[in-house]
Amino acid sequence: MATRTRFAPSPTGPLHIGGLRTALFCFLHAKNNKGDFILRIEDTDQKRFVPGAEEYILESLSWCGITPDEGPSFGGSFGPYRQSERSALYTPYVEQLLMNGYAYYAFDTSDELTTWRNSMQKQGSASPKYNASTRAYLKNSLSLSAQEVEERIQRGDEYVVRFKTPVAGEVRFYDEIRGWIVFQCHELDDKVLMKSDGLPTYHLANVVDDHLMEITDVIRGEEWLPSTPLHVQLYEAFGWIMPKFAHLPLILKPDGKGKLSKRDGDRLGFPVFPIDWYNPVNSSELIAGGYKERGFEAPAVINFLALLGWNPGSNQEIFSLENLVENFSLKRVNKSGAKFDYQKACWFNSEYLKNYTRQEKRNAIIEIFPIAKNRNENELELVFNLASERIHFKHEIKDTIAYLFEKPKVLEGKGVNKAWMKEKVAHLEDCMQRIQDADTDFSAPALENIVKEYIEEKSISFGQILPSLRLSLTGTLKGPSIFDIMSFLGLPECLDRVKLAKKNYKINTI
């Protein structure tokens, strides 16, 4: 049977980076097995529905290159892929459960249950369960007479349908990542399968849909582990073949304890969402920044996320999505939660920047400096390389080497103090004259030769002349090889800048 995995987020807000990783692992597992990856929107909770969230999920996946084979807006023969559009479909299954004694009606209202739980807690039961031990004391079709049940339903009383957990025994299942896991039935809850609004809960809907959509591997976050025994029992109650289960470790806060949350991102200053998320009612209010807008390359984010919890078993760290597909295996997914390391994410990004193709490099430079389009391709590439080895993000290119395309507005004070001294400036002018007079192709090596000859002749060091040269040309004392910069600038521009610096800055006499 062909592998089919699904990513089943609920549109209650922006997709969390942890959710993105779950989607990634689902995708990788499916593709590694030449199978299909399905996107299903779990919007059975009307109260928590957030407009725009589904679009956000779609955009995020699309940015990352995780393309569903089936899903809303992708089509497929197992649709619809939004649970809200499948609501009518669940009723027969609930009835089947009811008829076969695997489920029952319960009439307790939420308020009643809350007060009941409170009173139970006062009596020392830390987390009161609605199950075989308490059912008899609550209002349900197991405790009430058949007649009363009938009357309540006829009358239009609100009710839910609960799963009838066996009194005793155990539920065991094999987790592809963790191995065998066992739960005792008496520890389990009679979970609500169908809410009083007639919609199924996640538990029922995901089992029915996974079965109907022929999902073979359920890959989801570890937070679902405690409710898996219920799902297992549901499969058994329906007599359906069970999918394989794999529960992924959680992504934890970089410091302290607990799983990574939006607040951690705000607090520590890094994004926790793939792309920007704006207030659904006031679209001009940015609520949470994204990796994309922060300047991350999607493949870098994917690469980083993949290594958070999974490893190839080798020392390789850089993986394209295709590489990941080839190498991925659930067997090599870790059991323990992984703390989020933003610095490492930045490192991945810088690696991707350096590995840009020639064309990407040229495009990036032209995008940042439109004026650069007059330059030839080799020059554009050189400019990119000059900048990229001292930054982590593409958008940092602009500030690092803006002086290649426009005269520096000011020369930094620290530099002036250090390099704008009488003797040094004299050498600078002298040397510039030498360059001007020379018959040179103005290439970096040629320029370097001229300067080298000059300093040898004058018995001075590079340090006597290069800093002031750099300062007058770029306005700063740091940056790439000054000969590359000069070569790129060209003779007239170099002369112009030196002249300008001479005119605007008083010689430092100290």
Added chain:
RNA sequence: GGCCCCUUCGUCUAUCGGCUAGGACGCCAGGUUUUCAUCCUGGAAAGAGGGGUUCGAUUCCCCUAGGGGCUACCA
């Protein structure tokens, strides 16, 4: 509290009973460089604790401790 999961350098991790415990990020030092960065070389840095099993445990089992998740008519 109960249930379930987890536990190797600060962080992400390798190790399928034989280890001088490897790699990466970060950090530190040195080298290259006019400078910053890159790059290269080197360094500090780990098996939670206690019991077993075994000729031999980081690796298998148990206990303790610690961490995490769940404990809704949310997913």
